[in-house]
Amino acid sequence: MTSIFPVGANDTLFWGITTRERICRLARAMKMPVGEGGSADGSVLLASCAHAFDPAWLRHFAKRPGEVLTLGGVPVIAHCRTAPERAAAEAAMRDGAPLPDDTGLTVVAMEDGASILNEQLRKREQPFAMPLNVQTLRAAERASYFGxxxxxxxxxxxxxxxxxxxxxxxxxxxxxxxxxxxxxxxxxxxxxxxxxxxxxxxxxxxxxxxxxxxxxxxxxxxxxxxxxxxxxxxxxxxxxxxxxxxxxxxxxxxxxxxxxxxxxxxxxxxxxxxxxxxxxxxxxxxxxxxxxxxxxxxxxxxxxxxxxxxxxxxxxxxxxxxxxxxxxxxxxxxxxxxxxxxxxxxxxxxxxxxxxxxxxxxxxxxxxxxx
The missing domain is CATH 1.20.120.1760 (CDP-alcohol phosphotransferase transmembrane (TM) domain)
Structure with a gap:
C-alpha cells in the first residue's frame, strides 16, 4: 500500500494544528499508512508541509501514480513511483524550489487551471492550494472553510x-x-x-x-x-x-x-x-x-x-x-x-x-x- 509522507516543517498552525499533523490525520482518514517505507516499487505519496491544500487534492493524487501537483513550479503533492522520483520531489519540497524537468513525473500545475471532479456535486472544480505562513494563514483558513x-x-x-x-x-x-x-x-x-x-x-x-x-x-x-x-x-x-x-x-x-x-x-x-x-x-x-x-x-x-x-x-x-x-x-x-x-x-x-x-x-x- 502506498504510504503518505509529510515533507518539511512549518511552524504556522493551520486550524490550531501543524500541517504535519493535518497530513497525518488526512492519511488516517484515507486509511493509508503514514511514513512507513513505501510499496515494493518505491511508490509513495509526498505532501508538502509548507503548503495548505484541500484534502480533495490528496485523495485525487493518491489514485494517480507518477503525477505531481505544483504551485509556482514547486511541488505540493507528488505520487512518486521510484526512488529517483521521490528524491527529486522531496528535495524540491524541502527547498521550496521548482521541480526539475527530467524527473519523469507528470506535472499538474495549479496555474494551468488544474481541477478535479467533485463526485458529490457531479461537477469539476479547483480546490485550494497555497503556501502557508503567517501572512497567508487567514486566507488559507478562509479557503479551507469555504471549501x-x-x-x-x-x-x-x-x-x-x-x-x-x-x-x-x-x-x-x-x-x-x-x-x-x-x-x-x-x-x-x-x-x-x-x-x-x-x-x-x-x-x-x-x-x-x-x-x-x-x-x-x-x-x-x-x-x-x-x-x-x-x-x-x-x-x-x-x-x-x-x-x-x-x-x-x-x-x-x-x-x-x-x-x-x-x-x-x-x-x-x-x-x-x-x-x-x-x-x-x-x-x-x-x-x-x-x-x-x-x-x-x-x-x-x-x-x-x-x-x-x-x-x-x-x-x-x-x-x-x-x-x-x-x-x-x-x-x-x-x-x-x-x-x-x-x-x-x-x-x-x-x-x-x-x-x-x-x-x-x-x-x-x-x-x-x-x-
Whole structure:
C-alpha cells in the first residue's frame, strides 16, 4: 500500500494544528499508512508541509501514480513511483524550489487551471492550494472553510451563516474544542428552544434556535477543517438534524395558547399533520431519488437547486415563523408553514415522477456537471 509522507516543517498552525499533523490525520482518514517505507516499487505519496491544500487534492493524487501537483513550479503533492522520483520531489519540497524537468513525473500545475471532479456535486472544480505562513494563514483558513461548503443548501446556510460560522469555527479550533463539543452545546440549545416554544416564548426560543442553527454549521466545518470527522460524530450531528424539527413544530403549536393566539383544535391538528407528514414524505422522496439515481434530488436540474434554497426545511420554515411572529401572528406562521410544506411536497413528488419518466429514455445527470 502506498504510504503518505509529510515533507518539511512549518511552524504556522493551520486550524490550531501543524500541517504535519493535518497530513497525518488526512492519511488516517484515507486509511493509508503514514511514513512507513513505501510499496515494493518505491511508490509513495509526498505532501508538502509548507503548503495548505484541500484534502480533495490528496485523495485525487493518491489514485494517480507518477503525477505531481505544483504551485509556482514547486511541488505540493507528488505520487512518486521510484526512488529517483521521490528524491527529486522531496528535495524540491524541502527547498521550496521548482521541480526539475527530467524527473519523469507528470506535472499538474495549479496555474494551468488544474481541477478535479467533485463526485458529490457531479461537477469539476479547483480546490485550494497555497503556501502557508503567517501572512497567508487567514486566507488559507478562509479557503479551507469555504471549501468545506460542499453541496446545495438553504438560503440561510448559504447567505447568512457562513461569516458568523467562520468566526466561531476559528475560535473553536484555537481553544481546542472538538466538533462533538460544539454539537453537544447546539443540542442543549435545541432542547431549550423546544421548551421555550412550548410555553409560547417564541423570541427567546428563536434566539436559542438561531445559535443552534449556526452551531449546526460550525460543528461540520470544524470537523472537516481540523480533519476530526468520526462515524459517531456524524450520527450525533445528523441524528439531531433529522429528529428535532417535528418537535419544534409541535411545541410551536402548543405554545400558541400561552402566547394568546391559539388555533382551533382542528386547525392545529391538520396544520401539524401536514407539516410532520410532509416532512417525512419529502425525506422519503429524497432517499428514493438518491437510491435510484445515485445523487441528491436537489442537484438534478437548476430548478431543483434553486428550490432547495427555500424548500420546507427547518431554516426556511423558521424564516416564515420569524416574520409571522414579528407581525404578532405566530398562529398564521404555523398555518403558512403547513401550506408551504404541502406545496414543497407536491414539487418534489412531481420532480421524482418526472425523473422516473425521463430515465426511460435518457440517463439522469446533474446540471452541475455542465456548470
Amino acid at each position: 468545506a461548503y460542499k453541496g446545495v443548501t438553504d438560503l440561510l446556510t448559504k447567505y447568512l451563516w457562513p461569516e458568523w460560522a467562520l468566526v466561531l469555527t476559528r475560535i473553536a479550533a484555537r481553544i481546542g474544542m472538538t466538533p462533538n463539543m460544539v454539537t453537544a452545546i447546539g443540542a442543549l440549545l435545541c432542547v431549550l428552544a423546544t421548551f421555550a416554544f412550548w410555553h409560547g416564548h417564541y423570541w427567546s426560543g428563536m434566539a436559542m434556535g438561531l445559535v443552534f442553527m449556526v452551531l449546526d454549521t460550525v460543528d461540520g466545518k470544524l470537523a472537516r477543517c481540523t480533519v476530526t470527522s468520526s462515524y459517531w460524530g456524524n450520527i450525533f450531528d445528523h441524528g439531531i438534524d433529522l429528529v428535532h424539527p417535528p418537535f419544534w413544530w409541535v411545541a410551536w403549536g402548543v405554545g400558541l395558547a400561552a402566547y394568546g393566539r391559539p388555533l382551533t383544535p382542528d386547525a392545529l391538528y391538520w396544520s401539524l399533520l401536514v407539516i410532520i407528514a410532509g416532512y417525512v414524505v419529502q425525506r422519503l422522496i429524497e432517499g428514493a431519488f438518491m437510491r435510484l439515481y445515485n445523487m441528491h434530488i436537489h442537484v438534478w436540474e437548476k430548478a431543483d437547486s434553486d428550490f432547495r434554497l427555500i424548500t420546507a426545511r427547518r431554516n426556511p420554515n423558521m424564516v416564515i415563523l420569524f416574520f409571522a411572529t414579528l407581525a404578532g401572528r405566530p398562529d398564521w406562521g404555523l398555518v403558512a408553514v403547513a401550506i408551504w410544506t404541502a406545496l414543497s411536497l407536491v414539487f418534489h413528488a412531481v420532480r421524482l415522477a418526472q425523473a422516473m419518466v425521463r430515465a426511460r429514455t435518457a440517463p439522469i445527470r446533474s446540471w452541475l456537471e455542465q456548470a
